[in-house]
Amino acid sequence: MEITQAQFAQIEHCLPLQRGNVSLSNLSVLNAILYVAEHGCKWRGLPKRFGNWHTIYTRMNRWSKSGVLDRVFAELQQAQVVRIKIEAVSLDSTIVKVHPDGTGAFKKNGPQSIGQSRGGWTTKIHMVAADARTAVTFSLSPGQAHDAPEGRALLSALGAPNRPLHLLMDRAYEGNETRQLALDLGFIPVVPPKQSRITPWEYDREMYRRRNEIERLFRRLKGYRRIFSPFEKLDVMFIGFISFALIADGLRLC
Numbered sequence: 690m691e692i693t694q695a696q697f698a699q700i701e702h703c704l705p706l707q708r709g710n711v712s713l714s715n716l717s718v719l720n721a722i723l724y725v726a727e728h729g730c731k732w733r734g735l736p737k738r739f740g741n742w743h744t745i746y747t748r749m750n751r752w753s754k755s756g757v758l759d760r761v762f763a764e765l766q767q768a769q770v771v772r773i774k775i776e777a778v779s780l781d782s783t784i785v786k787v788h789p790d791g792t793g794a795f796k797k798n799g800p801q802s803i804g805q806s807r808g809g810w811t812t813k814i815h816m817v818a819a820d821a822r823t824a825v826t827f828s829l830s831p832g833q834a835h836d837a838p839e840g841r842a843l844l845s846a847l848g849a850p851n852r853p854l855h856l857l858m859d860r861a862y863e864g865n866e867t868r869q870l871a872l873d874l875g876f877i878p879v880v881p882p883k884q885s886r887i888t889p890w891e892y893d894r895e896m897y898r899r900r901n902e903i904e905r906l907f908r909r910l911k912g913y914r915r916i917f918s919p920f921e922k923l924d925v926m927f928i929g930f931i932s933f934a935l936i937a938d939g940l941r942l943c
Contacts, residue, residue: 705752722745753926788919812927858880859900
């Protein structure tokens with residue numbers, strides 16, 4: 690798959706203006722990054738038709754650190770939110786196993802959400818999604834971190850919705866603190882109680898069936914080999930790849 694000129698035109702204004710004698714256009718760099726994301730190859734393994742691998746890596750690194758990819762993702766996400774009628778959002782997480790080459794960075798180089806769990810060195814992607822194709826926001830944590838505290842942090846950063854929305858969550862988020870935060874922000878929590886609850890509550894079972902949408906979104910993301918098994922030592926680059934995958938999916942919908 691490649692990003693076409695028509696698709697590129699929708700996000701071109703979000704990318705830095707190229708000046709001087711530049712050998713690779715932004716569109717060429719985007720397609721090279723897409724190849725790395727889809728195939729999971731190392732930067733040095735890029736086919737020569739894409740140009741100098743170091744130039745492409747440098748631009749990806751610069752765009753990730755300066756927030757360029759975040760701005761593109763935010764603009765496409767806003768366009769998708771306008772396009773669909775949001776009735777509910779889902780909160781969940783998924784674990785990805787870090788490639789051995791993705792470990793060992795010095796802490797002073799930047800945040801590294803890599804932790805050791807039963808599956809080895811892993812990272813958790815926490816996400817709020819509007820449907821199976823639309824991510825609202827996401828964050829990272831080490832793989833051994835519990836879902837609920839990270840979920841609360843993500844909801845707090847997201848803030849209150851402009852109208853009451855159902856918030857679909859699994860039992861990992863059924864704690865009193867998480868449900869109360871959702872209510873305080875203006876969400877309607879839809880979460881099944883644990884069987885050990887002395888006073889269980891009723892929840893909208895029909896609405897809860899839609900929680901599979903965020904699972905399908907995670908499955909789409911893991912179709913990108915660079916996300917399924919990340920090589921990135923620092924969060925900033927892995928977040929860049931996640932944003933890029935969501936951008937590529939967003940361009941397919943536009």
